[in-house]
Amino acid sequence: MPELPEVETIVREMRPAVQGRVLREMAVLDSSAFSLSPLAPEQVKGLEVLSVRRRGKYILMDLGSFCIAIHLRMTGQLRWGEPDPRSRVIFRFSDGSQTLSFVDVRRLGKVLIFNTEDMSKVLSLGQEPLECGCDQFLEGLRQRRGRIKPLLMNQGFVAGLGNIYVTEALFASRIKPTRRASDLTQREGRQLFQAIQNCLKMGIQNGGSSFRNYVDLYGNPGRTQKKWRVYAKPAGSACPRCTQKLRFVMMAQRGTVYCPKCQR
DNA sequence: ATCTATTCCTGGCTGC
DNA sequence: TGCAGCCAGGAATAGA
Numbered sequence: 001m002p003e004l005p006e007v008e009t010i011v012r013e014m015r016p017a018v019q020g021r022v023l024r025e026m027a028v029l030d031s032s033a034f035s036l037s038p039l040a041p042e043q044v045k046g047l048e049v050l051s052v053r054r055r056g057k058y059i060l061m062d063l064g065s066f067c068i069a070i071h072l073r074m075t076g077q078l079r080w081g082e083p084d085p086r087s088r089v090i091f092r093f094s095d096g097s098q099t100l101s102f103v104d105v106r107r108l109g110k111v112l113i114f115n116t117e118d119m120s121k122v123l124s125l126g127q128e129p130l131e132c133g134c135d136q137f138l139e140g141l142r143q144r145r146g147r148i149k150p151l152l153m154n155q156g157f158v159a160g161l162g163n164i165y166v167t168e169a170l171f172a173s174r175i176k177p178t179r180r181a182s183d184l185t186q187r188e189g190r191q192l193f194q195a196i197q198n199c200l201k202m203g204i205q206n207g208g209s210s211f212r213n214y215v216d217l218y219g220n221p222g223r224t225q226k227k228w229r230v231y232a233k234p235a236g237s238a239c240p241r242c243t244q245k246l247r248f249v250m251m252a253q254r255g256t257v258y259c260p261k262c263q264r
Numbered sequence: 265a266t267c268t269a270t271t272c273c274t275g276g277c278t279g280c
Numbered sequence: 281t282g283c284a285g286c287c288a289g290g291a292a293t294a295g296a
Binding site: 150 | 272
């Protein structure tokens with residue numbers, strides 16, 4: 001399940017591979033992958049990939065006045081090399097180099113083309129958690145009465161967090177996932193902000209997390225899953241901090257693990 | 265504003 | 281060994 005660290009890993013690998021190359025063709029083999037795109041694939045033919053960036057969980061290929069955004073959702077992968085027979089979208093370059101393939105068994109991922117000036121409207125994302133200041137984050141929390149976990153998963157609030165890193169950050173900062181955001185103390189908010197940044201940086205340093213099927217541009221799995229402290233742990237197993245039995249609840253249709261003793 | 269339910273989707277797992 | 285049924289969840293959407 002690619003979240004910010006997985007997407008960041010892919011983006012860093014994509015830069016030497018595709019930056020500066022000219023798109024010869026973008027072949028859409030599965031129209032459902034492209035169903036939400038404002039513009040057609042013909043728009044990007046012959047354009048140079050000026051830069052590759054990440055915004056939230058989106059991979060962005062900047063082409064000047066146009067932009068391509070790729071969202072991997074649950075099982076999407078980007079692969080560099082020979083076109084994969086399972087590819088749903090294939091990017092070919094004019095120098096005849098290797099191709100960039102979008103593969104996605106569950107077909108939930110999306111590719112979008114839009115005018116660069118429309119980006120904020122098309123993506124509608126909140127702050128980058130590794131770039132915004134702590135005070136800005138605290139101010140955001142203060143204004144929200146909803147529960148902290150769904151709020152952190154809301155891409156319009158902070159962009160790039162998903163179930164894995166939110167679960168880990170709440171555990172690290174000892175905050176119960178059901179707490180109301182506006183009820184967090186200043187101190188708790190700061191600890192949460194620090195924990196989010198630490199979890200994301202650790203994820204990036206370790207090449208992302210491979211749980212079900214995340215792999216990078218070259219098919220390599222990440223290593224961060226070895227660092228998880230509570231995510232994917234079964235209910236009733238021992239808390240790694242206090243040995244109390246971990247609890248499992250559903251929140252906003254997401255499995256949520258926490259320690260009832262040390263997360264308050 | 266905030267919440268829940270539904271939809272999308274299929275490999276992998278469970279239980280019979 | 282086979283097969284039906286369920287489950288995972290990011291995000292859009294609808295409705296309460």
